[in-house]
Amino acid sequence: MDAETATLPRDARHRVERSKARARYDRDSVHAILDAGMIAHVAFCVAGQPFVIPMLYARDGETIVLHGSIASRLMGELADGVPACLGVTHVDGLVLARSHFDHSMNYRSVVVFGRARAVVDEAEKALALSRFVDAMIPGRAAESRAADRTELAATHVLRLAIEDASAKVRSGGAKDNPADLALPHWAGVVPMRTRYAAPQPEPELVDAALPASVRQLLAANEASA
Amino acid sequence: MDAETATLPRDARHRVERSKARARYDRDSVHAILDAGMIAHVAFCVAGQPFVIPMLYARDGETIVLHGSIASRLMGELADGVPACLGVTHVDGLVLARSHFDHSMNYRSVVVFGRARAVVDEAEKALALSRFVDAMIPGRAAESRAADRTELAATHVLRLAIEDASAKVRSGGAKDNPADLALPHWAGVVPMRTRYAAPQPEPELVDAALPASVRQLLAANEASA
Numbered sequence: 001m002d003a004e005t006a007t008l009p010r011d012a013r014h015r016v017e018r019s020k021a022r023a024r025y026d027r028d029s030v031h032a033i034l035d036a037g038m039i040a041h042v043a044f045c046v047a048g049q050p051f052v053i054p055m056l057y058a059r060d061g062e063t064i065v066l067h068g069s070i071a072s073r074l075m076g077e078l079a080d081g082v083p084a085c086l087g088v089t090h091v092d093g094l095v096l097a098r099s100h101f102d103h104s105m106n107y108r109s110v111v112v113f114g115r116a117r118a119v120v121d122e123a124e125k126a127l128a129l130s131r132f133v134d135a136m137i138p139g140r141a142a143e144s145r146a147a148d149r150t151e152l153a154a155t156h157v158l159r160l161a162i163e164d165a166s167a168k169v170r171s172g173g174a175k176d177n178p179a180d181l182a183l184p185h186w187a188g189v190v191p192m193r194t195r196y197a198a199p200q201p202e203p204e205l206v207d208a209a210l211p212a213s214v215r216q217l218l219a220a221n222e223a224s225a
Numbered sequence: 226m227d228a229e230t231a232t233l234p235r236d237a238r239h240r241v242e243r244s245k246a247r248a249r250y251d252r253d254s255v256h257a258i259l260d261a262g263m264i265a266h267v268a269f270c271v272a273g274q275p276f277v278i279p280m281l282y283a284r285d286g287e288t289i290v291l292h293g294s295i296a297s298r299l300m301g302e303l304a305d306g307v308p309a310c311l312g313v314t315h316v317d318g319l320v321l322a323r324s325h326f327d328h329s330m331n332y333r334s335v336v337v338f339g340r341a342r343a344v345v346d347e348a349e350k351a352l353a354l355s356r357f358v359d360a361m362i363p364g365r366a367a368e369s370r371a372a373d374r375t376e377l378a379a380t381h382v383l384r385l386a387i388e389d390a391s392a393k394v395r396s397g398g399a400k401d402n403p404a405d406l407a408l409p410h411w412a413g414v415v416p417m418r419t420r421y422a423a424p425q426p427e428p429e430l431v432d433a434a435l436p437a438s439v440r441q442l443l444a445a446n447e448a449s450a
Contacts (some may be wrong), residue, residue, distance in 0.1 A: 038330070041266035041312045043275040050268040050275055052312035054334045087266045087277035094361050094421075096439070100354045100369055101376040103361060105263070109279045129325045136319050136328060137415070144325055144410045151326040173427050181429050185369045186436045190362070191422040196319075201413035202398050204406050211411045214321070 029167040033088060033110045034059045038136055040086040040112075042066065044078055051077075057086070058128070058135035064112060065119075065128045066158040075156050079118040084160060086112050092171065093191040098180040104170060106189065112165045116158040122149065128157045139213040196221050254392040258313060258335045259284045263361055265311040265337075267291065269303055276302075282311070283353070283360035289337060290344075290353045291383040300381050304343040309385060311337045317396065318416040323405040329395060331414065337390045341383040347374065353382045364438040421446050 040057045043050055051074060056067045064086065066078075078084060088110045095104040119125050129152075130141035147155065174187040196217050201208055210218075265282045268275055276299055281292045289311065291303075303309060313335045320329040344350050354377075355366035372380065399412040421442050426433055435443075 039314055039316060039332070041268075041277055041314070043266075043268035043277045043310070045270035045273055045275050048270050048273075049308050050270050050310040052266055052268045052277065052310045052336055054312055054314040054332070056330065083274050085268070085275040085277045087279055089264055089266070089279040091264060096362065096365065096369070098370055099372065099376070100358050100366060101372045101380070103358050103365075103369070105281065105361070107264070107279070111277055133325050133328050136330070137321065140321065140328075141325060144321070144328070145323055145405060145408060147324065147326045151324070155326070173425065176427075180370060182431065183370060184431045186426065186430060186432065186434070186439070188424050188426040188430075190424050190439060190442060193420050193422055195418050195420045197416040197418055199413050199415050200398065201411065202401075205411060205413075206407065206409045207411065209411070214411070214415060217415060 023166060023168055026167075029169070030110050030112075030162075030165045031059065033090065033108045033167050033169075034064070034112075036090055036108070037088045040064070040066070040088050042078070042084060042086040044082050044084045046077055046082075053078075055086075056132055056136075057088075058131040060128075060131060060159075062162045064114070064160040064162065065131055066116065066160060067128065067132050067156070075158075078116050079156070079158055081115045081117055084114060084116055086160070088112075091192055093189045095170075095174050095189055096187055097174040098176045098183045098185040098187050102174060102176050102180075104174070106171050106191075108167065108169045110165060110167045112160070112162050114160040114163045116160040119157040119159055122152050125152045125155055125157045128159075129155065137213045137217060139216065140211075143211045143213055193224060248391060248393055250391050254394070255335050255337075255387075255390045256284065258315065258333045258392050258394075259289070259337075261315055261333070262313045265289070265291070265313050267303065267309060267311040269307050269309045271302055271307075278303075280311075281357055281361075282313075283356040285353075285356060285384075287387045289339070289385040289387065290356055291341065291385060292353065292357050292381070300383075303341050304381070304383055306340045306342055309339060309341055311385070313337075316417055318414045320395075320399050320414055321412055322399040323401045323408045323410040323412050327399060327401050327405075329399070331396050331416075333392065333394050335390060335392045337385070337387050339385045339388045341385040344382040344384055347377050350377045350380055350382045353384075354380065362438045362442060364441065365436075368436045368438055418449065 043052045058065045090108045093106040129147050133141040268277045283290045315333045318331040358366040
């Protein structure tokens with residue numbers, strides 16, 4: 001693993017105690033992992049009871065913009081600015097070892113601490129919606145209709161400033177106990193990839209040609225096959 | 226969406242207020258979504274501060290078995306039996322609509338509430354380890370060496386009884402506003418799949434032949450291509 005370079009604030013609450021070799025606190029690692037995802041698991045506490053909600057997100061500098069198709073009560077709690085913590089994890093492969101104990105996963109994960117606030121400004125909400133669309137599929141916001149005032153009024157958007165963040169990455173092969181190398185069991189990595197399958201168009205399209213955003217997704221698919 | 230059939234306990238803390246059409250409380254839906262995953266985002270509170278940790282898990286009846294490569298301090302907090310909440314989400318596709326507002330994701334998610342306790346019995350810990358291995362890749366536990374006493378002593382395993390659980394599922398195409406159907410923008414679903422790539426064997430294998438578990442994974446890959 002790379003050496004750590006501390007450029008994001010950090011304190012005791014997010015220090016990774018075990019597996020320090022896997023921990024990264026540098027801004028670029030955190031941003032890259034966040035930018036590779038779309039769904040975060042957002043946690044907060046209400047009277048000691050934790051809640052986790054999967055939410056769509058997009059990174060905007062040192063802020064996470066959140067947009068949840070969630071219960072309004074929970075969205076209200078979160079928007080009140082209570083301490084929040086969110087996790088994003090990408091699974092990159094299965095690590096098969098000679099022993100049960102040394103089986104592992106290759107993954108990239110980020111944990112972020114911060115507090116959310118509701119976005120009320122219409123223009124800022126509209127911009128956030130376009131960011132979600134582009135986070136889902138780059139270039140797509142320009143290919144579809146921006147939100148109108150009625151839609152913005154029905155939309156809950158939150159901004160969460162990143163107070164602390166840390167990343168954890170495991171990559172590479174199995175790390176078997178040397179005494180196990182003589183065992184006849186296979187060991188190695190089975191990489192996992194997210195692939196896009198053939199698009200399923202809606203029936204009433206005015207123009208059925210695939211847009212550039214979707215063609216680029218599929219081309220990236222082929223390039224990594 | 227299917228009609229709900231309430232067979233898991235439920236109370237106010239997990240009721241899905243919005244999008245009731247997407248909510249499912251039946252045991253089979255919850256189990257199927259849990260069984261399709263390997264990584265859960267587990268949340269708990271310490272003095273009002275939420276923590277989220279990505280953890281390997283396996284379902285065992287109405288219990289979630291957890292195994293975290295995590296900071297021992299946090300594992301200790303969780304093992305103390307504080308209220309916990311965990312989320313598992315599978316992303317199935319991008320839903321592209323004519324409007325930003327109606328863009329969505331197809332997904333399956335579960336939120337579970339319960340309390341964890343540490344597993345101390347050696348045989349139970351060994352069984353849990355083999356379950357993690359089989360949850361990662363079915364049939365693999367029998368193809369690798371079971372944990373010995375030293376490894377078990379170094380392993381933290383938690384069991385979390387499912388007190389409440391709910392599932393949420395979105396599937397199907399874009400749900401555009403009828404007024405938008407005349408717009409020239411493409412709309413439809415781009416399905417997403419997890420694929421296994423070519424295995425990367427370790428260099429010192431006694432027998433380099435792919436084991437049955439890996440061959441079955443790759444065959445399932447081909448079948449769904």
